[in-house]
Amino acid sequence: MTRDDWFFEPHDFIRYLRATRPESPNRLRLPSRIVLVFGAYFQRVCSTALRARRADWNSSISLGYAGRRSVAVVRSTIGAPASAIDLEESIALGAQTIIAFGSCGSVSKDLPIGLTVLPTAAYSDEGTSKHYGGSRWARPDPELVRRLRGACHRRSLPVREGTVWTIDAVYRESRSRARALAQRGVVGVDMEASALYTIGRFRRTRVASLLVVSDELAGDAWYPGFTHPTFRQGVRASLQAVVDVMSGGIP
Numbered sequence: 001m002t003r004d005d006w007f008f009e010p011h012d013f014i015r016y017l018r019a020t021r022p023e024s025p026n027r028l029r030l031p032s033r034i035v036l037v038f039g040a041y042f043q044r045v046c047s048t049a050l051r052a053r054r055a056d057w058n059s060s061i062s063l064g065y066a067g068r069r070s071v072a073v074v075r076s077t078i079g080a081p082a083s084a085i086d087l088e089e090s091i092a093l094g095a096q097t098i099i100a101f102g103s104c105g106s107v108s109k110d111l112p113i114g115l116t117v118l119p120t121a122a123y124s125d126e127g128t129s130k131h132y133g134g135s136r137w138a139r140p141d142p143e144l145v146r147r148l149r150g151a152c153h154r155r156s157l158p159v160r161e162g163t164v165w166t167i168d169a170v171y172r173e174s175r176s177r178a179r180a181l182a183q184r185g186v187v188g189v190d191m192e193a194s195a196l197y198t199i200g201r202f203r204r205t206r207v208a209s210l211l212v213v214s215d216e217l218a219g220d221a222w223y224p225g226f227t228h229p230t231f232r233q234g235v236r237a238s239l240q241a242v243v244d245v246m247s248g249g250i251p
Contacts, residue, residue, distance in 0.1 A: 067247030114234035
């Protein structure tokens with residue numbers, strides 16, 4: 001397919017917004033670095049850490065700083081389709097380096113709630129990536145992964161590296177599927193990573209993730225820990241590594 005085959009691209013939608021919104025067109029922009037989060041809790045803790053204030057033109061966006069560098073916190077809805085839209089529009093608004101900061105379930109018995117996961121690949125079981133030429137396996141930006149790894153190590157933050165299983169049919173995560181993927185090196189399950197990595201490659205932007213285990217699926221039953229103090233502590237500790245990377249000199 002050629003570029004002219006698409007009905008519209010993200011920059012067409014942004015051009016429409018700038019033409020129809022009362023704000024100055026120059027205000028509808030994002031800094032080159034963003035933290036993409038999922039849900040109000042993550043937006044709140046990230047905004048506090050980055051001294052960010054909500055943009056008056058979009059309540060899902062907060063603008064702040066990591067050190068002296070401008071950073072935006074962009075809140076997305078969970079799932080590959082929704083996060084793909086938010087990523088595409090963020091890139092069209094100026095984002096070039098994106099860290100997705102959120103949660104994941106564990107499919108490994110030695111991966112408890114609150115532990116930090118640094119995905120080095122994602123197995124796509126969602127329907128968005130294929131529309132960007134994606135395959136079953138997607139990878140984050142290696143330089144961004146390297147910097148996140150270094151930031152975790154400097155803070156003595158225990159981190160597990162590995163592949164995450166991305167599926168957006170959350171109520172169809174089967175035990176047999178999880179166990180089979182765990183034997184292939186998959187350590188966690190999320191709903192966005194493979195689509196975000198695929199779009200990052202397609203749009204030639206840096207995209208990586210840092211996730212915190214929120215629930216356990218390695219046993220015979222589901223064990224949720226979304227409000228557990230260990231999960232909240234893990235989020236706050238992992239967030240410091242994200243801030244460190246965003247404050248540094250990313251090429």
